[in-house]
Amino acid sequence: MNKADYKGIMVFAEQRDGVVQNVAFELISKARELADSINEQVTAVLLGEGIKGLANDLIAYGADKVLVADCPELKDYITEPYAQAIYHLITERKPEIVLVGATTIGRDLGPRLSARLVCGLTADCTSLEIGEDRNLQMTRPAFGGNLMATIVSKEHRPQMSTVRPGVMRMAAKDTNRKGEVEEVTIPFDKSKFAVKLVKKEIEAKNKVDITEANVLISGGRGVGSKDGFEKLEALALCMDAEVSSSRAMVDAGLIGHERQVGQTGKTVRPDIYMACGISGAIQHLAGMEDSDYIIAINKDKYAPIFQVADLGLVGDLHKILPLLTAKIQKAQAEKEKK
Numbered sequence: 001m002n003k004a005d006y007k008g009i010m011v012f013a014e015q016r017d018g019v020v021q022n023v024a025f026e027l028i029s030k031a032r033e034l035a036d037s038i039n040e041q042v043t044a045v046l047l048g049e050g051i052k053g054l055a056n057d058l059i060a061y062g063a064d065k066v067l068v069a070d071c072p073e074l075k076d077y078i079t080e081p082y083a084q085a086i087y088h089l090i091t092e093r094k095p096e097i098v099l100v101g102a103t104t105i106g107r108d109l110g111p112r113l114s115a116r117l118v119c120g121l122t123a124d125c126t127s128l129e130i131g132e133d134r135n136l137q138m139t140r141p142a143f144g145g146n147l148m149a150t151i152v153s154k155e156h157r158p159q160m161s162t163v164r165p166g167v168m169r170m171a172a173k174d175t176n177r178k179g180e181v182e183e184v185t186i187p188f189d190k191s192k193f194a195v196k197l198v199k200k201e202i203e204a205k206n207k208v209d210i211t212e213a214n215v216l217i218s219g220g221r222g223v224g225s226k227d228g229f230e231k232l233e234a235l236a237l238c239m240d241a242e243v244s245s246s247r248a249m250v251d252a253g254l255i256g257h258e259r260q261v262g263q264t265g266k267t268v269r270p271d272i273y274m275a276c277g278i279s280g281a282i283q284h285l286a287g288m289e290d291s292d293y294i295i296a297i298n299k300d301k302y303a304p305i306f307q308v309a310d311l312g313l314v315g316d317l318h319k320i321l322p323l324l325t326a327k328i329q330k331a332q333a334e335k336e337k338k
Helices: 022-037 051-058 079-093 106-118 226-240 249-251 282-288 317-337
Strands: 009-012 041-046 065-068 098-102 120-126 125-132 138-142 148-150 159-163 180-183 215-219 243-244 274-276 295-296 311-314
Touching: 009 022, 009 079, 022 041, 022 098, 022 125, 022 159, 041 051, 041 079, 051 065, 051 180, 065 079, 079 106, 106 120, 106 159, 120 138, 120 180, 138 159, 215 226, 226 243, 226 317, 243 249, 249 317, 295 317
Parallel strands: 009 041, 009 098, 041 065, 065 180, 098 159, 120 159, 215 243, 215 274, 274 295, 295 311
Antiparallel strands: 125 138, 138 148
């Protein structure tokens, strides 16, 4: 393998049911920054059926070229067709770097690609930088999130990583950007299509993804029980907020993993983040410290969370939250009367 033959950055632009996922725009924005530092181009790969019209949005966020594979075989995500499609484009175009979102789809697709390409894959990255030697420095949590490891793939190309949604900042959309949209044909080996999608059922969810929420009420070990989370839910209801948590509450079975904030959960950047009964371990701070305004409630006045909080309340959250909820509900009722 001649590393000099590999140029540019390729981003898998994940779409679901005709909607490009935010992680795709985040990765393209980061890829644009990385590509500018080494004077290369950004290529987005868009797979699906009836999705040609989505390509211009990818250009608006920083892609120079969008490769569109629009065909029935790619209508829904199935591992083998998608892996064949991207493997074909990578071997044909030879990108130096390949970025994939660390979503349920990306976590399945990334390892398949790295195995077929015989190259490494750094999973769940939280930081990407180009080193002085032009190698991609891929940083991710290690040893249960107790330290951060920076991994470099010096010998193999492409350099591949999956990146958590919400970690990279999405650039401003520029509808004046110009780029090239190229339709591509994939030479599928359908004899390997061993899996077929028979039926698709989408669970109805009333809750907003915590990475999309403007206000988060987050509970930690100090919440203690289901009753504690009911207090968080009551406050969230009157603040039009979503409830999230630290890892401790997920491990205790009080809330689902999709609501976890932190290195082993999700990275969030809401307008307001209210940390209730959360001590502020570095693993949790890594997932929320970029929030615009942080409010902390904790009985321990020495809790590390107060070091990053814009407003801190030292006290029992089980007494403070009901009072706060009642105050907000009263103010809302008086506003409605007027």
